[in-house]
Amino acid sequence: MSKVLITGGAGFIGSHIVNLLVKQGNFEIRILDNFSTQIHGDDYKASFLYNAVLDKAELFIGDIRNQEDVLNSLIGVDQIIHLAAETGTGQSMYSLNNYTDVNIMGLSTIFEVILKYKIPIKKIILASSRAVYGEGLKTCPHHGIVSPKQRKEDDMILKDFENHCPICNAILSSALTTESCQTNPISYYAYTKLAQEKMIETLCPINGIDYTIFRYYNVYGAGQSLNNPYTGIVSIFSKLLLQDKTINVFEDGLESRDFVHVEDVAEITCKALTELKSNTQIINVGSGTSISVLQVAETLKSIYGSHSLINISGDFRKGDIRHNTADISLLKEIFNHRPHISFEQGLNDLATWVLDEVKTNPEILLTQGYEQSIDELKEANMIFQAKKEILHD
Ligand SMILES: NC(=O)c1ccc[n+]([C@@H]2O[C@H](COP(=O)([O-])OP(=O)(O)OC[C@H]3O[C@@H](n4cnc5c(N)ncnc54)[C@H](O)[C@@H]3O)[C@@H](O)[C@H]2O)c1
Numbered sequence: 001m002s003k004v005l006i007t008g009g010a011g012f013i014g015s016h017i018v019n020l021l022v023k024q025g026n027f028e029i030r031i032l033d034n035f036s037t038q039i040h041g042d043d044y045k046a047s048f049l050y051n052a053v054l055d056k057a058e059l060f061i062g063d064i065r066n067q068e069d070v071l072n073s074l075i076g077v078d079q080i081i082h083l084a085a086e087t088g089t090g091q092s093m094y095s096l097n098n099y100t101d102v103n104i105m106g107l108s109t110i111f112e113v114i115l116k117y118k119i120p121i122k123k124i125i126l127a128s129s130r131a132v133y134g135e136g137l138k139t140c141p142h143h144g145i146v147s148p149k150q151r152k153e154d155d156m157i158l159k160d161f162e163n164h165c166p167i168c169n170a171i172l173s174s175a176l177t178t179e180s181c182q183t184n185p186i187s188y189y190a191y192t193k194l195a196q197e198k199m200i201e202t203l204c205p206i207n208g209i210d211y212t213i214f215r216y217y218n219v220y221g222a223g224q225s226l227n228n229p230y231t232g233i234v235s236i237f238s239k240l241l242l243q244d245k246t247i248n249v250f251e252d253g254l255e256s257r258d259f260v261h262v263e264d265v266a267e268i269t270c271k272a273l274t275e276l277k278s279n280t281q282i283i284n285v286g287s288g289t290s291i292s293v294l295q296v297a298e299t300l301k302s303i304y305g306s307h308s309l310i311n312i313s314g315d316f317r318k319g320d321i322r323h324n325t326a327d328i329s330l331l332k333e334i335f336n337h338r339p340h341i342s343f344e345q346g347l348n349d350l351a352t353w354v355l356d357e358v359k360t361n362p363e364i365l366l367t368q369g370y371e372q373s374i375d376e377l378k379e380a381n382m383i384f385q386a387k388k389e390i391l392h393d
């Protein structure tokens with residue numbers, strides 16, 4: 001039986017992939033994961049994610065930056081799903097070396113070991129991100145489809161948050177972003193993801209290794225780290241709502257994200273292990289629709305029956321994008337599949353899981369980590385704070 005190594009296989013997306021592969025029963029599965037404290041907490045053995053993969057796969061605890069760990073985990077492996085990474089957009093803007101180290105050096109270490117020890121890897125599947133597009137494609141009323149650069153801070157201070165046409169400065173409306181959109185990273189995280197893509201595109205063909213690059217959009221669902229205060233608005237909002245704490249919604253709340261359920265992401269990623277048509281492709285993995293951040297906060301508030309204030313603050317975070325919705329034509333064409341879990345159903349399932357987690361470990365609700373992450377961003381001058389006004393309760 002063919003063997004797959006999943007780096008970061010004990011993470012949020014990885015744990016779903018592992019469980020799906022176990023169910024399908026066509027592969028032997030190995031995980032290489034260092035159980036980073038930011039994701040798994042101080043006692044990883046007590047974490048939901050550890051228990052979700054325990055006994056499901058061969059578990060190698062080690063670091064993708066360590067050649068010995070990588071070599072041990074690669075022996076006998078045919079394909080790699082590379083997920084291990086640092087994933088916080090905001091955090092990446094002031095922890096540059098750490099993001100370089102894990103995301104870029106980590107992958108180059110994997111290649112170095114494959115080449116040095118002539119490990120016959122057939123295929124590498126990379127979890128890249130929609131972040132590589134920056135703002136993505138938009139429609140100008142005068143110029144049609146355009147690809148705007150990062151928004152100007154001066155506009156955003158005046159609460160003009162929408163994208164403007166690079167040619168005529170008109171306000172742009174959203175368009176679906178295709179894989180051929182020019183890449184334009186506006187966070188250091190995005191830059192490291194693009195570097196991973198380029199490394200794969202450079203090194204795989206020369207060495208006879210097939211590859212698929214997935215650009216995941218905003219993945220959400222059960223297992224999303226409730227420890228990591230640096231990513232995932234759905235889990236951050238959940239924690240605040242369950243304690244009736246105020247949610248600070250950035251910008252005017254109308255910024256939107258394309259949320260795709262983790263089970264859909266796992267299903268598509270696993271298909272790439274066998275689908276030859278996915279070789280040498282870069283493929284968007286989103287739902288093809290977008291939801292505003294305010295809508296996420298309000299929907300979750302009603303699911304939890306919370307009394308939190310939803311404060312649309314006009315604050316903004318440098319490195320954030322306004323909207324980016326995936327064009328999923330290629331995804332449908334290659335895999336004959338489109339994500340099918342609706343956001344409403346997905347959020348309800350997630351809330352049930354969060355409530356369960358809180359019951360077994362009430363400490364998970366502590367939000368000091370989140371508050372600290374915001375302080376770090378302020379300290380690094382990455383957050384602009386506007387005068388506060390409360391619009392919803
Ligand atoms: N979750 C999303 O919305 C999303 C969106 C786009 C792309 N992605 C990409 O998908 C991949 C998986 O994301 P996720 O949400 O499951 O993240 P996650 O943080 O839940 O999982 C990452 C896993 O990698 C492990 N890890 C981190 N550094 C490591 C190292 N140096 N050596 C070994 N293991 C290490 C962590 O312990 C964790 O278990 C990442 O590459 C991420 O950039 C995720």
Ligand SMILES: [Zn+2]
Pocket residue numbers: 140141142143165166167168169170
């Ligand atoms: Zn224009």
